[in-house]
Amino acid sequence: MIRKQPSSNEISIQRELLFTSVGIKGSGAIRYGAAMFFYNVGLVNKDMLELYRICSKYDHENPRDLAQHEGVTFPNLDIRSTAEPTS
Amino acid sequence: MDVKSKNNDIPKHWDRRGLPGWCYHSPALLELEKKHIFTTHWQIACHISDIPDAGSYITFDLFKERAIILRNNDFEVLAYHNICRHRGSRLVIKDQGKCPNALICPFHGWVYNLDGTLRGAARPDSFPDMNKDEFALQPIEMEIWNGFVFVRFRPGPQPSVAKLLASFAEEAASYRMAEHVPTDGIWTEQSPVNWKSVRDVDNEGYHVAMAHPGLQDLYGATYYDTPYIDGISRSEGAFTPTKGRRWAVQNYKKFSKPQDHLPSRLHKSWLYWGIFPNVVIAATPETVLFYQEFPQSTGTSILRGGTYRNANEDRQQRTARYLTSRIDRETVEEDIQLTIWSNEAMASDFFKGFYLSDLEYGVRTYHDHLRNILPVYNLEKAPPEADMASLNASASITTNKTK
Numbered sequence: 001m002i003r004k005q006p007s008s009n010e011i012s013i014q015r016e017l018l019f020t021s022v023g024i025k026g027s028g029a030i031r032y033g034a035a036m037f038f039y040n041v042g043l044v045n046k047d048m049l050e051l052y053r054i055c056s057k058y059d060h061e062n063p064r065d066l067a068q069h070e071g072v073t074f075p076n077l078d079i080r081s082t083a084e085p086t087s
Numbered sequence: 088m089d090v091k092s093k094n095n096d097i098p099k100h101w102d103r104r105g106l107p108g109w110c111y112h113s114p115a116l117l118e119l120e121k122k123h124i125f126t127t128h129w130q131i132a133c134h135i136s137d138i139p140d141a142g143s144y145i146t147f148d149l150f151k152e153r154a155i156i157l158r159n160n161d162f163e164v165l166a167y168h169n170i171c172r173h174r175g176s177r178l179v180i181k182d183q184g185k186c187p188n189a190l191i192c193p194f195h196g197w198v199y200n201l202d203g204t205l206r207g208a209a210r211p212d213s214f215p216d217m218n219k220d221e222f223a224l225q226p227i228e229m230e231i232w233n234g235f236v237f238v239r240f241r242p243g244p245q246p247s248v249a250k251l252l253a254s255f256a257e258e259a260a261s262y263r264m265a266e267h268v269p270t271d272g273i274w275t276e277q278s279p280v281n282w283k284s285v286r287d288v289d290n291e292g293y294h295v296a297m298a299h300p301g302l303q304d305l306y307g308a309t310y311y312d313t314p315y316i317d318g319i320s321r322s323e324g325a326f327t328p329t330k331g332r333r334w335a336v337q338n339y340k341k342f343s344k345p346q347d348h349l350p351s352r353l354h355k356s357w358l359y360w361g362i363f364p365n366v367v368i369a370a371t372p373e374t375v376l377f378y379q380e381f382p383q384s385t386g387t388s389i390l391r392g393g394t395y396r397n398a399n400e401d402r403q404q405r406t407a408r409y410l411t412s413r414i415d416r417e418t419v420e421e422d423i424q425l426t427i428w429s430n431e432a433m434a435s436d437f438f439k440g441f442y443l444s445d446l447e448y449g450v451r452t453y454h455d456h457l458r459n460i461l462p463v464y465n466l467e468k469a470p471p472e473a474d475m476a477s478l479n480a481s482a483s484i485t486t487n488k489t490k
Contacts, residue, residue: 017188026187033189036198036207046212053196053209 006041014038022062031063032056047072097314097448105441106454109469111281111433112385116463116475120282120382121150123460124364127243129251131366131377132156132229132236134395135164136268142187142201144179145273149381152240154227155179157186159201166229166238172222173197173208183272190224199224234265234395235368235377244460245363251318255360259368261350264375267395270408276390278423282365282382283457284430285390288422289367290315290453292322293446298421301414304329304336306357314452320361335417339410344403345372361449363456373397373408376415386430390419 006014018034020027035052038044044052048063051072055061067073110116132147133156144157146169155169155178169177176194179186189206190199196209203224208214228239230248237248245251252259278285288294292310296303302310306324313321331337345354349372358370366379378392396408432438443450458464463479470478 014188026185029186029191030188032196033191033198033206036189039211040207046210050210056191056196057193 006037010037011041023060025059027059028056028061035063097445101448101451103441103443103451105287105443105450106283106457106464107440107467107469108433108435108438109466110464111283111430113469113472113475114385115472116461117382117385119461119463119476119479124457125149125381126152126240128245128364129230129237129239129243129248129362129366131368131379132166132238133273134267134269134377134393135231135234135236135265136395137183137273137393138164140185142185144186144190145183146177146179146181147238149240153177154238154240155190156229156236156238157190157201164229164231164236165201165203166227166236167203167224168227170225171195171197172205172224178224231265233259233262234267245318252360252362254319255321258353258358259360259370261348261353262370262375263346263348263397264370264395266398267375268398270374270394270396270412273391273393277383278380278388278390278426279386280388280426280430281385281433282380282388284426284433285380285388285422286365286453287429287441287450288425290320290361290449291444291447292324293444294425298425299418301333301336301417304331304333305339305414312446312449314449315361315363315456316452318363318456320449320453322359322361324357326355335410335413339407339414342403342407342410343372344401344407346397346404363453371411373400373404373411 014034014037017030018038020030020034032052032055035044035049039046039049048067051063051066051070055063055066126149130147130149132154133145137143137145138156138158141158141160141162144155147154147156153169154166156164156166158164169179171178171192171194173192174194176192178190178192178199180193186201189201191197192199198206198209200206203226205217205219205222208217208222228242230237232248232252239245249256290312292312295310296307302324305326307327309327310324311322326340326343331340343355353370354372356372360368362368365381366377368375368377374394374396376392376394378390380388380390383389394412397404400408441447441450454464461479463470463475466478
């Protein structure tokens, strides 16, 4: 995948979307779409992205819970606390 | 060009026949119609108010093709084939909805940005590097005219929508249709007739006095049609000065309250703009609406439409709009019955074909538009189904057009 550095504004928007509350209608797809964005900028790894994909049709399914259940380690899970990539 | 400046005169001697009956139940002809009449001509997919927000979408299927019309993050309206670039699955499966962040294929999970570019494939490690533009959604030709979103799946003989409908432009603009908002959403209904039987009824007002007591009470003898010329027609019914005898019409005439911006000449009229091959946009003092029909089989059609209102509608206008919908609903039911009667005639061995009134000249000119595209309509007797496409392509068919 060709990766381009997005603007800080776009990162901010996608961060909000990634942390859309579990349970909101359509939130699984919203989180997965945002996870793909962060995969492209290197802040979400492929295993984490896959868990977001698995949860994408289940709005009540928290990818973090699934990761714990499946024993998948989530590097950079809390993107809120990581440094933003320079644009 | 103004509609009135076109040559709307009915010739003294014209061929009053309609299309031969076999044209209404030939599967091979239907395939030609799908290919050369529907997918190559402009179709209304929706109104811009049906997709109000970034990520709002609506789908529009036409035979084996399918479109998605959506707004991107810049609120631009875009149209794409509703086909994932991976395995061709539908990207959205509902008729209408919202994808706030991205379009996600429900099959494997490929993710597309709202501008159509590929955000990423699911399990990206299983693919070589992919160019997001190379795997972008395929755009569909689209044009917005006074708020109505037209799409065309294949290039065709019509000019741009703006050029096609130029003679309606000034009149249509006065309704400020682009600022209208939906009333009840887009509706569809199956009708047990060939699609041309729907057009055959809708393209003439000769039947109004007999079949539509509500419309007769509303505008009666003032109603007139212009024939189909250059792919468009126009009809108008001005309210008669009587109070109205039927409950809905009587109260509609009492409560009808035009939008402030409408010129006075449109305060008491219903207008219908016909757009070849299957679309009508209608305007009343309170609403604008569209309706269209698509063949499902030789003997069934899908009717589809939507009604839109002034965003700042007051209580009186809402009342009038309700009454409009009552009159219109009755009219649609009456028309459906007429289409059934017209269509069943086409199956009879003993029906000798239309003999049209001057008041039905629009039916003839519409049929001439069809004949221009598919010469095989000129054959009086049904050709072998297997030969339909080749016969249509041959130049040996004698034309049967109105001079």
